[in-house]
Amino acid sequence: MSDFIASLEAIVGVDHVLSGDAAREKYDHGWLPQYKGRSQAVVRPASTDEVSRILSLANTAKVPVIPMGGNTGLTGATMAVPDLNAIILTVERMNRILEIKPQSHVIRVEAGAILDDIRAAAEAEDLCFPLVFGARGSCRIGGNLATNAGGSNVLKYGNTRDLCLGLEVVLADGRVMNLMSELHKDNTGYDLKNLFIGAEGTLGVITAAVLKLVPLPVEYATAMIAMDHVEDALGLLNTLDRLSGGAVEAFEFMPKSYCDLLPSALPNLQPVFDPVPEVTILVELGATSERDRRFLTEMLENALMGLIQEGRVTDAVVAQNESQRAEMWLRRESTFEVAGQKGRTLDTDVALPLEKLPLFLSRANAETAQAAPGSEPIYIAHLGDGNVHYSLWMDNHDPASHDRIVEVIEDIVDDLGGSFSAEHGIGLMKLPTMARRKDPVALEVMRGIKRQLDPNAIMNPGKLLPDET
Template sequence: MDILEKLIAELGSAHVLTSDADRAPYDRDWTGKYIGKSLAVVRPANTHEVTEVMKLANHSRTPVVPMGGNTGLSGGCYPGEDRRKLILSLERLTHIRNINTVTRTVTVEAGVVLEALHNAVDEHDLIFPLTFGAKGSCRIGGTLSTNAGGSNVLRYGNARALCLGLEVVTADGSIMNLMSSLRKDNTGYDLKDLFIGAEGTLGVITGAVLKLFPKPTDYGTAMVAVSGTEAALDLLNILNDRTGGAVEAFEYMPKSYFSAMTTRFPQLKAPRTQLADVNILMEIGLTGLERGGAAEILESVLGAAMENGTVFDAAIAQNSAQRKSMWACREAALEVILSRPPVVTTDIAVPLDKVGAFLAQMNRQLADIAPGAEPILFAHLGDGNIHYTVWMDPQGSGANAESDEAVIKAVEALALDMGGTFSAEHGIGVYKLGSMRRGKDPVALDAMRHIKRALDPENILNPGKVLPD
């Protein structure tokens, strides 16, 4: 029997997809940039079936590409074109095993969709805070494997900070049980942290124990036109001081973003405020411990800032519909920027006190590297994560198509020069292999290669991702 026959015997033919039509949605990534040809898509129902798939793959040296919601932005699920790799979809592992309101933890299978988890814990007046535009499709295993960030990292941390325990199926099909719900566990090397952010190159995450937090009882949300990024970051500190660190989101969207947004999505309404070059969607979430209501705190802080001239205008959401509509503007960002190809996307972060200098310097450099190209920016400003994105050919002349690589190199080099990173939250996949080669410390890269060889000696787990040749 060949591997496909063995997989069908193990999982049933309904869960081993081989036809072009069945594989098509898995073979193509969300952006449409990476379209490959897998050998088959396998859809195990539980951890045991994942172990069986991995044993068969290991035995036959068949490469395996783990997949969650397939919303990753770095080509981490690209199966290549050689029809040799199995896509291992975790989409049937959707069981929430336990919500523990005493330890404030939730135990989930890897295929649980992020938004489904939000809804499940909401019934207990708790939150799992990780959130971003793909929440309706991305799955917990994928968010952990990319160490996803999103809008409220500044308060709660990224996926890594929210994870206490993991269940991992290793390359040879063993189950590594790291399913601790402990906040303290110093029993040697922290293997859990190796698998988080490994993009499926070290093991297949099948389950996780995640932290939960009290649900804020009062949200204050505002769209604020500010005089500059330095003034905006001052506001961030003032708001955090006033609320004991309750700022949940601090998202930057310049005026140019809103005009692109209404072109792409005419149904979305830009907030009724005078827009400036620097507009911030800010949100605070109070749990009742802080003094004063959320809207009142925003009014008082923004009122003072208007008097000293650092804030030009502000719209504070008066109800949940207005809050939702402000967030809809932010969550559309990726579709807005991808609406005018060719587009160059980046995912850099710089220290907060370098954000203003980075933007000014990069805009100047861009005019030299790719004349006529147009930056279309948005950022998780509160943690210095800027998606410096460029419409390479806004006039449709085709003149700038060859400059993509030069722009990426310049953006990432400037970020590194300022003490930043070339990949803040989207990972490496295949998209940033060149950046890894150029920008990652060579000793660190060497250590990563040793770890990869130790955990996956046959190189069957997502080969060709994360580590450049």
Template sequence: MTDFAAQLTALLGPGAVIVEPADMAKYLTDWSGTHSGTALAVVRPGNTAEVSLVLKHAYGAGVPVVPQSGNTGLAGGGVPDASGRSILLSLERMNEIREISASALTMTVEAGCVLAKLHETVEAQNLFFPLNFGAKGSCMIGGNLSTNAGGSNVVRYGNTRELCLGLEVVMPDGRVINLLSGLRKNNTGYDLRDLFIGAEGTLGVITAATMKLYPLPKARATALVAVDSLADALTLLNRVQAASGGAVEAFEMMPRIFLKTAAKHKPDLMSPFRESPPYAAMIEIAATSDAEAAPDADGTLPIMRTLQVAAEHALEDGIIQDAVFAASEAQRLDIWRLREAALEVTNSVKTKIGFDISLPLDRIDKFVAETQMIVERYVTGAHLNPLGHLGDGNLHLGIWCDPEGDADAFKAHAKDMKESVLDLLARSGGSFSAEHGIGSSKLGEMSKYKDPVALAVMREIKAALDPKGIMNPGRLLPGL
């Protein structure tokens, strides 16, 4: 054990500091298995005062600190580099719910609370925390805030940033900033809270947060709809928004290649249409009022009727080709399971390029068509998989080599193809990182595409708040 690890053990007790390589292993490789590193020690403080102690010592000794919550991040930001100089600071023991207020519609929770656990706890009190995505069983609110996570409900409720009212943060030198507040109006100078959201652990450690809650929807209507194009899907989305008074909670696109690959590799998932359409759009609307949630004379929920009528009109107008409605909660969950298997289905494709991008909604269709032309310039037989959260303009765009295709040619052109698509994206006013963040995997894009003055100001903020550069070095900001 190094002297530094021994000092931390003396401060926090042996249970809080792990130094055995076999015991540290699970913290040092990310969910995808793509990123891994080594560390002096894994440190698991149990409360904010202990986080403060750890950072004070790390700051004094100049030891880098890599914060980690659920370790489901997809950008390589939550595991240390290979130098072995850092400590990994795990928030997993800080999982207390400090307060839930049903009247103020807020909860104050520690950073290590698992997202799915928060869902269960508040739903038992008829409340709703809308942040939702496939990693909910493992990711934690500290990581959600630090990546400004998105997911499937952004179209109605916004990103994690929009759901956050206040934070408690430990600064690199150990000082604790208490910005925990349920206030919805608080104009008292610079909004420091927003600096730490999406900072990916480069400015300090988030130890607790006050988050917004909503009334638990009383009923939901969910459907899978067959559409020919992304432009038609967007028309459908806007029509359903208008018909439901903005009640669309999720609008997710699954292209034909995704549906076919899912049917082949995960046959237990639902296969909604006899023939896979060009796109299946998953649409869910939710009602919080009793009137919309009470079945009418023939047993149909008004909220479901709204969706069915909108779909019927869209069918008559040739905007959609078919629709399957969830007739029970079990069928609704089957539809969600199909969408949430996206990463597993994608991982079954051996040779591919992946993007997590966003565009203005009205430019997506053209961008995808132009991307198709770029791909065809380089390789034949590759498939475009524009999957994702269309409701908020976020595509998890994949370029997949056909299993029977020329993988060597695909790999030979992968770098150029990727660059051409990213250049097109920049010209189209899009972002090269919609929701997964920068971590260590998108530093090149950050250098090339981020506004240079914005990047310089970000570096100045980093230097002011973390002058010794101990917080998650080599992540988010190129060259630091």
């Protein structure tokens, strides 16, 4: 056993340094099959002080450290790149809800708190922590913060960044920076909090946070809407948001190509619309006042009836109970089942200015058909926030062809003022794109900040920032 491992054990106890292959297995495997790492050890601190001592030790020894939350990311950001001899620092034991203040709408949590546990703690006080996406049962808030996670409610509540009031961070050399503010106004110098949010563990380890809560909706009104043209969807969103006084929480787009495959993915469900329309929208409104409890569903019904008469919408179904609502969401959230039916896909996670999304789709469909004959697009979009998960089935899985097609898609995104990473981040997966497409001055500034905060480059090396060429 190395002196370094012995020193780690002295900090956290022998039970919390995992160095055997079997014990490390689940940490060295990400959610995605393509990433298989090899760490020298996994260390499981129980407190900020232990994190501080671990980083101080690693910094002196120049041992790379990979911070890990729930290990549910989609870009390989927590993979221990083989040969770097890195340690994985998991915050899984630092999973407490520290305090909830119902009147002030804030909750203080440790970085390892599981997203669903935070949501449950808020709901017990009739409040809501509105961050929500598929991995919510196992992802941890530290990872959500480190990647600035998005999801389906960003339209109304923003990304993780927008839901965070304060942070505690351990820097690369072990110094603890206390930014645990509960304040809504705090103009005392540079915004360091937002620098660490979204930094993917390359600048330090987030150990605790203060999060904002919102009133828990008393009821939801949820509908599936059929339209002919996706170009008309943004107008529909604005109309419904106006009519409801800003109650739209989600506005999700499913094209015909996706809905056509739903029956085989979900054989027990009948199609919502027959024939399947070009555009299906899932809209959800949240009533936060008792007065709106029955109103929103009624409003949605009346509004959609009117829109059908005007010809802006071709058909619509409003959920009449919780099980119908759940079924609508099941259709939307069965993306893996739907996409998995025809084999492997090439995946992207792009964002567009809201009004450019239809143009992106038509260009991407046309240009990928030309660049990759026989490929078929499959996608859904968080239309309310401009985020499209645009994928392609391809026969050809050699990496060079994939890279070429990703280039085609990202060229269109660039041309339309979009982003090549909307909500998943950079990690390992998008490093080449980052090198090619990020504003070069911004990249230089990022590198300068990285050098300043982590001079020994021990924090999650090889992620987020491409090497200088």
